[in-house]
Amino acid sequence: MTCIKNTTRGCCFSTDANGEPEARNCPGCHKLEVFDWMADLPDPLADNQIYEIQFKNTRKGYYWNNTGLALKTGDIVAVEASPGHDIGIITLTGELVTKQMKRTGFNPQGLEFKKIYRKAKPYDIEKWQEAISLEHSTMIRSRQIAADLRLNMKIGDVEYQGDRLKAIFYYLADERGDFRELIKVLADQFRIRVEMRQIGARQEAGRIGGIAACGRELCCSTWINNFSSVTIGAARHQEISLNPQKLAGQCGKLKCCLNYELDSYIDARRSFPRLNGPLEALDGSYHLVKSDIFSKVMWFSPDPQSTAVMIPLTTDRVRQIVAMNRRGEKIDRLEDAALARNDGPQEPEIKNVVGEESITSFDASRSGGRRRGGRNNRGGRKGGNNNREGQRSDNNNGNTARPEMAQGASGKGDQRPTARPELAAGENRSGNRNNNRRGGNNRGPRRRPGGNSGNGNSNPGGGNGGGQA
Numbered sequence: 463m464t465c466i467k468n469t470t471r472g473c474c475f476s477t478d479a480n481g482e483p484e485a486r487n488c489p490g491c492h493k494l495e496v497f498d499w500m501a502d503l504p505d506p507l508a509d510n511q512i513y514e515i516q517f518k519n520t521r522k523g524y525y526w527n528n529t530g531l532a533l534k535t536g537d538i539v540a541v542e543a544s545p546g547h548d549i550g551i552i553t554l555t556g557e558l559v560t561k562q563m564k565r566t567g568f569n570p571q572g573l574e575f576k577k578i579y580r581k582a583k584p585y586d587i588e589k590w591q592e593a594i595s596l597e598h599s600t601m602i603r604s605r606q607i608a609a610d611l612r613l614n615m616k617i618g619d620v621e622y623q624g625d626r627l628k629a630i631f632y633y634l635a636d637e638r639g640d641f642r643e644l645i646k647v648l649a650d651q652f653r654i655r656v657e658m659r660q661i662g663a664r665q666e667a668g669r670i671g672g673i674a675a676c677g678r679e680l681c682c683s684t685w686i687n688n689f690s691s692v693t694i695g696a697a698r699h700q701e702i703s704l705n706p707q708k709l710a711g712q713c714g715k716l717k718c719c720l721n722y723e724l725d726s727y728i729d730a731r732r733s734f735p736r737l738n739g740p741l742e743a744l745d746g747s748y749h750l751v752k753s754d755i756f757s758k759v760m761w762f763s764p765d766p767q768s769t770a771v772m773i774p775l776t777t778d779r780v781r782q783i784v785a786m787n788r789r790g791e792k793i794d795r796l797e798d799a800a801l802a803r804n805d806g807p808q809e810p811e812i813k814n815v816v817g818e819e820s821i822t823s824f825d826a827s828r829s830g831g832r833r834r835g836g837r838n839n840r841g842g843r844k845g846g847n848n849n850r851e852g853q854r855s856d857n858n859n860g861n862t863a864r865p866e867m868a869q870g871a872s873g874k875g876d877q878r879p880t881a882r883p884e885l886a887a888g889e890n891r892s893g894n895r896n897n898n899r900r901g902g903n904n905r906g907p908r909r910r911p912g913g914n915s916g917n918g919n920s921n922p923g924g925g926n927g928g929g930q931a
Contacts, residue, residue: 487536514554526575549624593622
């Protein structure tokens, strides 16, 4: 059995075992959905016969069960309309209906509730599906008709009645206009009764739905019924950057959430001192650049157009400075002793409380550092660096253990190619460096037994730049 979900109505359409169409409620798919937190409590108004019924998107109504039908939340019913009947889903029952009517501003005094006829039958479901399938094409065609009549309006949505005798056209217009000609053309074109209903940009966003910048579903499609006015002063009171792209919602208007905490900010601002100008000090004037409202800290800068240098002051300290300036006095330096003490929480430090090694032991530099000279430097730490000054003097004097071998080795070293000539040249200029077990940086003939030098070198086979044995 295939189930087709319709998110605008909040239900799923399918067929039963006999092939007849049926519809069932789809929880979580409704706009302005209400959680019945009194469902598991004894209901003192169990005999309340007023039900909240939802239609397309955010349109809801309150209807009277005059025939005493056994109804519950999620039932699809046929209700009274003018003319004919409409199909909707019961979304709320019991005592919460009374509270919901009070919250939305619905006043039942002097009004007669429309009636609930019956639970929807397969014939009603089939005709309801046919009406729903015509809504999109009707909206596109009606927009073309409005453009042909050169009307300054936008048709945002079309909702057919359950019996397909009537349709509601939701439109947006900046100014009042004469739509009588449009109504005649629409009634002639679609053979229905036409009702024009004007909505605002916020109502349109609520009907369409979407995800806000905070990551949650739009408030206008989940719980807001009455849209209060939002001004740019709400952003100024809360010290929010006046960036139109961040302050505007998906409807293009100021975000409704700017009013949520506005009262708290206004109450907190009453304890702030009023400033008629900059604070005067001996080293210059300081201007207010920002305020931390709930922390009661005000930030001042010598340049009102720059925030490079900002000095924090508590509201009590600002009052003292303002009083001094009114008496014609100037303070020596703009600072606050309360903030200078830094009474805030200190950053936690890592301590060795269990006697184990410090976790920063691997951060310490290794002793000895990196060896120089690559693989040629294999003398190790014990037979390593000799006294360079002594070696240079030896090289200059020509003191070697086997002079004839040194001359032969130096002659061979001149003919032997090297992969890095600059290193070889540097080694010849600087003398003997980092002797290794094979007798120096440049490889020469192997050391013969008993060939120790008498010039005081610590490495018996320590070679000069020419690589003697």
